[in-house]
Amino acid sequence: MMTEKVLQKLQVKSLSILNEHGEVDSSSTIQLSEEILKKMYAKMLLTREFDQRCINLQRQGRMGTYAAAYGQEAIHVGSTTAMQTQDWLVPSFREQGALLSRGVNPELLFLFFMGCEKGNEIPKELHTLPYCVPCATQITHGVGIAMAAQYKKENLAVVTFFGDGASSEGDFHEGLNFASVYQAPCVFICQNNQWAISTPLKQQMHSPTIAQKALAYGIEGERIDGNDVLAVFIATKRALKKAYEGGGPTLLEMLSYRLGPHTTSDDPSRYREEKELHLWKQKDPILRFEKYLLNKGVLSEEEKKVFQEKISEDLKKHALEAEKICQALKNQDICEFTFKK
């Protein structure tokens, strides 16, 4: 006789709080002070403006190749706002929002993109790694830091960023497996922006979600509306809490969309439909949060304008300053910032 049993029933949850009209789900119990809400908004604006500044600088021949975060600002700001000072941030190459939100000076980021090694010298106390371009390697770095913290009995967690494309790399699977075996305090943030350069999600995986890949490793996986800064915040907060308490790693699939080109060298009109882009522009994370804040009376139109102008002006100044530093350090040896003397 043949005996078949269901050994496990696994499930993948999803979370969203703020819809594209800026309305909050009535069942949610989110309680954030007005100050924090405003700060998150300002950081999202800063990220977008920073991107625009960099693109302009690149087009003017004053900066190298640049990968904008356009459309993914909520993921960067929501998750880092949930982090505590002692936690570590491990970015890949598109996370300027996360770095700025952690308190990295825009000047450093400008320097980095202008090709100046000094831009990688992020102050130690910010617990933030510099950019790292090779896809999915960030996961192994993040797990390593988390395991080290475990070993040293430090009570902190590591938030690692990577893309949907990275989830098809070996490092992703090795990293998740190690994190799971050691129950390392990791929060994996997979930014599913649905494109890996010109490869659409459907061409690089067959699974319906990225979140479910966590289940194979005995890790909790959840899909979050990545254009909803409140959902991103809550989900990260929960995952961090679990990590601090020894509950091990979590994979958060942040569903979003890359509204701009892959980098300044790319032209997405060659491989994707205008329609799709249009659809996702309506789900813009900043517009939706702005609507919410305006409705709630936390933000006024005048304030918004003041924010925008101030950010834009500050960034221009920082960029000019960065150019001067770059000039002054023109002939620096790259090893200057690579090896400890």
Place this chain on the structure above:
Amino acid sequence: MEKEFIFPDLGEGITEGELIKWLVSTGDYVNEDQEIAEIETDKALVSIPSAFSGKIKKLCYEENQTVKVGTALLIYETDETSQTEDTKSDSLKETENTQSNREKDPIINKKKPQTEQSIQNTTHLLPLATPATRKLARELGVDLHSIKGSGKDGRIIDDDIQKAANKTEISSEELTEGLGSKTKPSPSEKASPYEAIPLKGIRRKIAESMQASHQEMVMVTHMDEARVDKLLEIRKEKAELAKSRGIKLTLLPFILKACSIALQDHPYLNASLQEESIFLKKYYHFGFAVDTDAGLMVPVIRDVNKKSIFKLAKELTELSARARERKIDLEELQNHTFSITNIGSLGGIFFTPIIHHPDSAILGIGRTQQKPIVDQNKKIVPAYMLPLALTFDHRIADGATAARFVNQVISYLEDPDLLLLEEGEN
């Protein structure tokens, strides 16, 4: 004051773009970051934001024209006043600013004063070069300060180091040391299970050149045979005459001649690929491989197409003798366009020669052997067959070109009278 907007590299390594549309006209006042033009490159269609505010004095290109990276796209009359004097003080001010800002700025101030000092020292002392190039310079004993860089912004590149190294150490010494000079273990040393032979001299040059070809090129070898009965007869007939002139007649000069004529019809096999261009060479300088005690050497016979077969035979003998005695000048090894390597005297039929960098083809010759072949009358007859193996760079030429070229060479070798008919200055 007048200011140029220089068209930048908008992608990663692009050299030009097509100006699709001007969004401004001469006389317009534009603000910083205002879009001024749409330009399409290999990578993308992008709009260009102005780098400064000012009145447009001149648009340097017209729509649909190709704009070269590094040239002025347009010229402004900016609000800033007067010229040189001001610029000077401006840049002075800038440095001062940077200095004082450095002290104030928390980012910069993080650095220990020592390191700060060392950055500035480096700035003044070290010529521009990548760490890899510096390493090469150390290895070859080249002082970076003694040379001028030919790269962007005067950067010193590997090539500059190689050239400087060649200048100082090459020729007699370089050419005489090679395989022969092994490091002899002193008698007191225990017998080692292996012997380390430093890679230097000719061996090193061979290694470098072979590696350059192998790394860069996409090499394919095309093989065929020529029936050389007639050619062997001619050689036999003329052997006495040649001898009376002090010439040893082999098949090689005939092959050289045949190739030099056929190459004129197949210029892509007498070419090289550099940067983004294929250079078709209108001169025919052939390297030919000589086996010396120190290793392979490839002296060059110039203007093969302009020389008689006797003259070629004579030069072949002389040059190979001097190569073997290592009395050859560096120039006699340089500036080849095509090469021939003959393994036949030692044996072997077909092989896959490696192209002599930076050429686009090399012809390998195997041993001529008598073989049974089926002739026009469907009879099996003995024939002398000469194996030919042409390696070509598939980036530059295709299989069809190689086949046609070899066919033509074969036709000359099979029917040497044709060589007479085709002979002449091209």
